[in-house]
Each structure stands twice: as structure tokens, then as C-alpha cells.
Amino acid sequence: MPSEDSLSHNLPTQSVSELSGALKRTVEESFARVRVRGEVSQPKTAGSGHCYLRLKDDQAVLDAIIWRGTLTRLGVRPEEGLEVIATGRLTTYPGRSSYQLIIEGLELAGEGALLKLLEERRRRLAAEGLFDEARKRPLPFLPRVIGVVTSPTGAVIRDILHRLADRFPVSVLVWPVAVQGEAAAAQVAQAIAGFNALPPDGPVPRPDLLIVARGGGSLEDLMAFNDEGVVRAAAASTIPLIAAIGHETDVTLIDHAADRRAPTPTGAAEMAVPVRQDLRAHLATLGQRLETATARGLDERTRRIEGLARGLPNLAHLLDTHVQRLDDRAERLRVAILHRLTRETARVDQARARLRHPADLIARKHDTLAHLAQVLAQAGPRQIRDAARALERLSTRLRPDPLVRRLAEGQRHVSQAGERLETALNTVHTRKTERLEALGARLESVSYRAVLKRGYAVVRGPAQGILDSAGAVQPGMALSLEWHDGRVEAVATPPSAPPAPRARGRRPASPRQGDLLDGL
Structure with a gap:
């Protein structure tokens, strides 16, 4: 019977690099996507722009790295003693025989306390009767003018206008506000009160219906619509109001005070006006077929591209x-x-x-x-x-x-x-x-500057931070626009009201709105 020493000689001999590489592949395949909660310790930004830090709790410490490109996109900056939830992947560094977490996303770990605060505020306002069903007003069947409180540059207003044009074109007044940030709550409350203060026979028509809308986001992004001032303004509105905040699963306090809650901004437009189904049935059918064909073609090409992309290594x-x-x-x-x-x-x-x-x-x-x-x-x-x-x-x-x-x-x-x-x-x-x-x-x-050479630009604010959404731009804000061949300083100006939608191929509207059945 062979001895244990003789059997050990049958094991394949590996170099240190081979063993380190096998261990690296095993760790990266087993922990390709993890979420870790811990306290930030010893954050340090190297001269290359990468951030090295540690995540720790009362029993263990985990080394972590945030690459420079990821660090500029994070909404939360790592600071000493900050409790966070980090999303990323595990890998090893053979040069030091250590393992580490490559962080790709970072968020605060205090959402539970924020939810408790919102629940206490909801109970207090409900006790005052602001959410009672008896005080909610019915929506007008066919509003002549609709007032929309939202960001003028986001996708929300485009979705609402598109849906209204599809279902029943009406006049739309947009009150531009910030839908995220410290000033958002005050601007939304002022917009609701401002629409209610318009005289019925004034130079600016008074809306028959209000829509307060915003796209989806995290709990922190939607906090402006949980503000007590916004809730009270919605409850005090004499104009029927539809709240369309976030996605269907997002619930804010303004949803309870509004006369109707829409699951999405597009759903709010569908609640606001009826459908001209008799006259647009054929066009709707053709449009649906076109959308279906386009979506199917895009899906097929997307699957093909994704299949080809799986065979390519990740350069990062x-x-x-x-x-x-x-x-x-x-x-x-x-x-x-x-x-x-x-x-x-x-x-x-x-x-x-x-x-x-x-x-x-x-x-x-x-x-x-x-x-x-x-x-x-x-x-x-x-x-x-x-x-x-x-x-x-x-x-x-x-x-x-x-x-x-x-x-x-x-x-x-x-x-x-x-x-x-x-x-x-x-x-x-x-x-x-x-x-x-x-x-x-x-x-x-893999640098973003290669993208800039194709005609794109990076927008930075006064603190040279990258502005990744139009809602972060305030009128009068000093901006820095970076192209591939240099920078240009600019100042944001208040947006002008978008022109009324026009159907393709139609003649300019006459002073008197005609009926679609004219000429039939």
C-alpha cells in the first residue's frame, strides 16, 4: 500500500502565480455580486483618483476599492465612520495575497429610521383629516386646461404631453419646479398654491385639473413629496389634483392628500382625459402594430448584441x-x-x-x-x-x-x-x-473622453461636480461644459414654455377649434 508521502507526490505542482490566479477566478465567480453593510474606515484617495478604504463591524474588517470612474458617479461619498451598504464584487490582489471588495454602488444604511419618521408624519396628518375620502373631489370629465407641476426638462413632462396628445389634445400649463433637492418641496407647494390663485377670467387661464408628477427614484429622491408643506398645499387645493409620483410601488404622502393617485405620470394623463376611440381606432391599431414591430425588432437585435457581448471579456x-x-x-x-x-x-x-x-x-x-x-x-x-x-x-x-x-x-x-x-x-x-x-x-x-469625441459633453456645476440630471440645474447656476477639445463656461437660463403639440401634416389651428367630424 503506498504511503501518504508517495501519494502527495502525485499532486500537480503549480507556480505561485498559477495558484493565485486560480484563487482569484474562484473568488470572482463565487462572489460576482454582493451587498455588504458596514462602517467606512480609513478612506484614502490615491494620486490616480482611486479610493481605498475598509468596511468593518465589531468582528471583522474588509478591504475595499472604489475606482476613479465609479467614485465620480456615486451619490454618497465615503467618509470616516459612515455606515453604508456597498454593492460590488469580491476579487483578490495576488501582489499582497489579500482579498478585497470592488465597490460599484454605495448607499446610506439609515432607511429604516426614515421610514419610521414618514409613518409618524402620515398618522399625524391623517388624524387631522387631510386624507379623508369625504373631502376628495371628482375629476372633471373633459378639462379644457390642465396644469402640470413637474420638471420642464425631464422625461415626465414629455410622457404626459405625449399621452394627452394621443388620447385627447387639450391646453397644458407647465409650472416648472425642482423635483429633487432641498428647494423642491417649497417650489412644489408654491406651484400648487399659484395655480389655485389664478383668477378664472384672467389673462392666464385657470386650470380645471392639476397633475403633480415626477419619475421614479429612491426614498431619498422622493422626500420632497413627503414634505408636510406639500401635503397641506395639495389638501387645500380647490382644483382637483392627481398625484403621479414615481412608479406604481412608490407611495408618498401627497398620494394620500390628492383627489386621485396615478401609478405613473403616463397613468395620470390617462385619468385626466377620455379617449377619442371612435375616430382614432384605426390610427391606434396602426400605431400599436408599428410599436410592436419596432419593439420586436429592437428586442431581437438586443438579444443578438447581448449574445455577442457575452463572449467579450470585461476590459474594466x-x-x-x-x-x-x-x-x-x-x-x-x-x-x-x-x-x-x-x-x-x-x-x-x-x-x-x-x-x-x-x-x-x-x-x-x-x-x-x-x-x-x-x-x-x-x-x-x-x-x-x-x-x-x-x-x-x-x-x-x-x-x-x-x-x-x-x-x-x-x-x-x-x-x-x-x-x-x-x-x-x-x-x-x-x-x-x-x-x-x-x-x-x-x-x-474605456475613458469617457472617447465618448466626448462623438459629440457628447459633460456638464459640471459650481463645485465642479458632474450634473447627471436636468433637475439638478437651477436657473442662474454657473455651469462648465466640457467637450473633447476644451471647456466652455455658461449660465443656466429659465426654460421657456414648450410649444403646443401639433399633429404631423395638419394645417395651423384656426382661432376657433374645429371638430374632428367636420368634413366627414
């Missing part, structure tokens, strides 16, 4: 380890260069200290010659001959060749040491520069 994942190794090598290179310069400087100083200046040697020998000349002046013939022989020996020793040779050897040694140092530094610098340029080219291939 391929560069993760190399980017981190580049940061590590850059730091080691800086320390090595400083150490090498210090050591070579010390050697040059030592060689210079051992050299004696030729002027010192000549001065000493000159004193000796002066003394011999004085003795010669006082000596006899024999002493003169002895002095001549001594002078000849001294002249031989005073020949400049040995001194010059020693000085030249010292200078040559210093020059050779300097050349070797310069050659070594140039070699290291060239190698690191080539590697950095190669990695830089790979990083540039």
Missing part, C-alpha cells in the same frame, strides 16, 4: 489588477530613486574627501625648496653637491605627472559612477514609461 475587470499593481510599482519606484540618489551622493562625497588639492602639495614642496636654497647659500662644495642630489630627488617627486594621474583617476571614477547612475535611472524610467503608456492607452480606450 482585466485592468483592475494592473491598475492596482501600477500604483504599487509607482510608489516603490519613487522610494528606490530617492534611495539610489542618496547612496551615490554619499559615495561621491567620500571620494572627494580623499582627494588632496594640488595647490596644497605644491605649497609644501615650495617651502622645502626655499629652505634648501637658504642652506645652499651658507654651505660649502660638499654640502652643495649633497643639496644638488637632494634637489634632484625632490624635483623628481615634484613632477606633476603622479598628481595629475591621481586627480584624473579620481575624476574618472566619479564620472563613471555618475554615468552608471544616469544609465540605470534612464533604463528604469524608460521601462516604467513604456509600461505606463501601454496601460494608459488601455485605460484611454
Whole structure:
């Protein structure tokens, strides 16, 4: 029977890199998508723009990295002691035999306390009777004018106008407001009160129906519509009001105070006006067939592209380890260069200290010659001959060749040491520069600047933060627009009311609105 030692020799031998790579693949496949809750500790942003930090609880610590491109898109910035929920994937760093979390999303972990606060506010307002069904008013069957309170630049107003045009074209007044942020709640409440304050026979027609709308978002994004002032303004409105906030699963306090709640902004438009089904049945059928064909064609092409994309490697994942190794090598290179310069400087100083200046040697020998000349002046013939022989020996020793040779050897040694140092530094610098340029080219291939060259632009606010939605832009705000070839400073201006929708191929509307049955 073979011994245990002989069996162990049958195991395949792996290199350290092979074993580290197998372990890296195992961890990344098993933990490709994880959510971790913990406290941020020791956040540090490297010179490359990547953020290194730790997530910890009372029993364990987990290293984590946020790449520069992801860090600029996060709504929550990692800070010391902040409790967060991080979404990402696990990977390893073979250079240090450690595992770490690559963070792709970050959110606060305090939603439970926020929900409790909203529930207490809902109960208090309900006790005041603001949510009673008895005070809710019926919606008008055919409103002549509809007032919409929403962002003028978002997709919500376009969806509402599109749905109204499809079902029953009516006049629409848009009161532009911010639907997210600190000023959103006050603007929404003022817009509802402003529509109610319009006189019935004034120059601006008073709406027969109000729609307060906003697209979907997180609980924090929808907090403006949970504000007590907004709820009270909706309850006090004398104009029937439809609340269309978020998606069907999103419920805010204004939904309870409104006369009707719509699951989506498009659903609010459907509640507001009836359908001209008799006259538009054929067009609706053709439109549905076109939409179905387009959706089917897009779905087929999307599935084909997704199938082809699955065979391509993720460039960002391929560069993760190399980017981190580049940061590590850059730091080691800086320390090595400083150490090498210090050591070579010390050697040059030592060689210079051992050299004696030729002027010192000549001065000493000159004193000796002066003394011999004085003795010669006082000596006899024999002493003169002895002095001549001594002078000849001294002249031989005073020949400049040995001194010059020693000085030249010292200078040559210093020059050779300097050349070797310069050659070594140039070699290291060239190698690191080539590697950095190669990695830089790979990083540039996935850079957002390649997108800018196709005609897009990045919009930044006063604090140079990227504005990723139109709702974040306030009138009068200083903006910085970045193209691929430079930046331009601009100032946001209040948007103008959109023109009334016109059907394709129709003539301009006459002063009196005609009936669709005219001419039939």
C-alpha cells in the first residue's frame, strides 16, 4: 500500500502565480455580486483618483476599492465612520495575497429610521383629516386646461404631453419646479398654491385639473413629496389634483392628500382625459402594430448584441489588477530613486574627501625648496653637491605627472559612477514609461473622453461636480461644459414654455377649434 508521502507526490505542482490566479477566478465567480453593510474606515484617495478604504463591524474588517470612474458617479461619498451598504464584487490582489471588495454602488444604511419618521408624519396628518375620502373631489370629465407641476426638462413632462396628445389634445400649463433637492418641496407647494390663485377670467387661464408628477427614484429622491408643506398645499387645493409620483410601488404622502393617485405620470394623463376611440381606432391599431414591430425588432437585435457581448471579456475587470499593481510599482519606484540618489551622493562625497588639492602639495614642496636654497647659500662644495642630489630627488617627486594621474583617476571614477547612475535611472524610467503608456492607452480606450469625441459633453456645476440630471440645474447656476477639445463656461437660463403639440401634416389651428367630424 503506498504511503501518504508517495501519494502527495502525485499532486500537480503549480507556480505561485498559477495558484493565485486560480484563487482569484474562484473568488470572482463565487462572489460576482454582493451587498455588504458596514462602517467606512480609513478612506484614502490615491494620486490616480482611486479610493481605498475598509468596511468593518465589531468582528471583522474588509478591504475595499472604489475606482476613479465609479467614485465620480456615486451619490454618497465615503467618509470616516459612515455606515453604508456597498454593492460590488469580491476579487483578490495576488501582489499582497489579500482579498478585497470592488465597490460599484454605495448607499446610506439609515432607511429604516426614515421610514419610521414618514409613518409618524402620515398618522399625524391623517388624524387631522387631510386624507379623508369625504373631502376628495371628482375629476372633471373633459378639462379644457390642465396644469402640470413637474420638471420642464425631464422625461415626465414629455410622457404626459405625449399621452394627452394621443388620447385627447387639450391646453397644458407647465409650472416648472425642482423635483429633487432641498428647494423642491417649497417650489412644489408654491406651484400648487399659484395655480389655485389664478383668477378664472384672467389673462392666464385657470386650470380645471392639476397633475403633480415626477419619475421614479429612491426614498431619498422622493422626500420632497413627503414634505408636510406639500401635503397641506395639495389638501387645500380647490382644483382637483392627481398625484403621479414615481412608479406604481412608490407611495408618498401627497398620494394620500390628492383627489386621485396615478401609478405613473403616463397613468395620470390617462385619468385626466377620455379617449377619442371612435375616430382614432384605426390610427391606434396602426400605431400599436408599428410599436410592436419596432419593439420586436429592437428586442431581437438586443438579444443578438447581448449574445455577442457575452463572449467579450470585461476590459474594466482585466485592468483592475494592473491598475492596482501600477500604483504599487509607482510608489516603490519613487522610494528606490530617492534611495539610489542618496547612496551615490554619499559615495561621491567620500571620494572627494580623499582627494588632496594640488595647490596644497605644491605649497609644501615650495617651502622645502626655499629652505634648501637658504642652506645652499651658507654651505660649502660638499654640502652643495649633497643639496644638488637632494634637489634632484625632490624635483623628481615634484613632477606633476603622479598628481595629475591621481586627480584624473579620481575624476574618472566619479564620472563613471555618475554615468552608471544616469544609465540605470534612464533604463528604469524608460521601462516604467513604456509600461505606463501601454496601460494608459488601455485605460484611454474605456475613458469617457472617447465618448466626448462623438459629440457628447459633460456638464459640471459650481463645485465642479458632474450634473447627471436636468433637475439638478437651477436657473442662474454657473455651469462648465466640457467637450473633447476644451471647456466652455455658461449660465443656466429659465426654460421657456414648450410649444403646443401639433399633429404631423395638419394645417395651423384656426382661432376657433374645429371638430374632428367636420368634413366627414
